[in-house]
Amino acid sequence: MIFKGRTFTFGDNIDTDVIIPTKYLVTNSPDELKAHCMEGIDTEFARDVCGNDIIVAGENFGCGSSREHAVLAISGCGVRLIIAKSFARIFFRNCLNRGIYPLEFKHTDQIDRGNIIFVDTDRGILKNETKNEEYEIPKFDAFITELIELGGIIPYARKQLNIR
């Protein structure tokens, strides 16, 4: 998969309550949720973000609640790639199921807000075009790669149910 976009940077331990506060969990619509995305930590993000933009963060991104709405809110903003030093596990799984690529990358400190980043997951490279830097990135194992290619757990289940 290939991604290219402008970055929005965040720190460590960005929790799902700041990504989308509980009070908004009365809708499943990404379009409605996106208006409040990151509201707890950055009130301008939802206004400024556009399609293809990339979220860059530190350790343990998406910790806290299991709310898939956190991923829905981010996908509602058009974001398809999150680059973080590490992800909280439920958030990571939710990304796979909602068309967001969760890229673990240890050098997110080298990326500044507004940098243009290019990622090719097949070739395993990340280019910071603003800074003219290139890095190797890890690839997922076969199962997770298959899950991403299928489009997440729902198509995966549909395939299994048809086999039965």
Add this chain to the structure above:
Amino acid sequence: MPMTLTQKILAKASDKVEVVPGDIVEARVDLVMGHDVLMPLAFEAFEETGATKLFDVNKVVAVQDHFVPAPDVKSAEQSKRLKEYVKKYSMVNYFELGRGGVCHTIIPEKGFVVPGDVAVGSDSHTTTYGALGAFATGLGSSEIGVSMALGKMWFRVPEAIKVVLNGKPGRYIGGKDVILEILRRIGTDGARYCSLEFVGDGIKYLDIDDRLTICNMAVETGAKNAIFEVDSITNEYLQNRVKKDFDVLKADDTAEYKGEIEIDLSKVVPLIAAPHSPDNVKEVHEIKGVKVDQVYIGSCTNGRIKDLREAAEILKGKKVNENTRLIVVPSSQEVYKQALQEGLIDTFLEAGAAIGPPTCGACCGGHMGLLASGEVCVSTTNRNFIGRMGSKESYVYLTSPYVAAATAVAGKIVLPEEA
């Protein structure tokens, strides 16, 4: 190869002789739980799979607990949607408001989980059921929907961290202090993707309510699951609750652990997590005197009978400070009834507390006790993230029922013996 308790459960549930950390397995699930906020989306996912019936109607549970009684029309619509799905798929395990309580209290209470089970829920605090020797973890709504359709789910077999609890806890020390001590040591990502496996001589001093509190908040360390070995305390708790048989699995003596945490329970002191992270842990005496607007005693972390007994022990014959309000929320109908019978509710009312119905209430900023800007809340809940319980400019401290109750009396953070 020797295996930990979690690894043994996952191997058994995926029909494998052995598994090693990093393996991806498809495990049968014995329980799929959902609640009003995250289960309607799970049912949408369930229908998208093309499934037409639940994999096993006895193994799926739906609970109305987050936004009930409905604080607004949108929440009412969401609860209604859940109820419609419950009818459509002929569910038998449905807990309406007034019939159950907070999901993580009623699942153990009503005997839905036994040792060795694989339990999943649409809520991160599903880790709670590890207190009974089960593998229990939270999933997003899509995966809950798929679990309801297939009766199985994929898991990455976790590395394990062994938590050895030794010694006897002192007066006023319980499960909340133990998990806060762990958070103080390893932080909010110290156990990310790992299982926390509890063993040691000190376990016999922790009853099931303490263990439920510890496993509940284990998710705040990033853990995938937390699990206690089964002992006589577990068996006694399960005796009159569960109807199904179970095998008791044990970790191999030579199982490999990625790390080990040893805690001498006799040295644990009353702890409190200051804003805005569960790992910003202080000893209560360090921050004594912070003025408090609201004290909240309840939630899936500390709203069970033991917690209410501890709070009542402090509040008996005393009044809530004139500058502070106290909200007490028993976490299930059963807990509420028991508290009534024991006179605990009388104690709370006499002290000047408001009693809420058994729901998640203000813990996640839902309703019934949100905070205004600048307000400080001492709470027995699990998270104090920015804005979690209301205004982004409010401040939440997480602690035990003993400290919370004492704080309500003093109007400021104090030690239990100072109330």
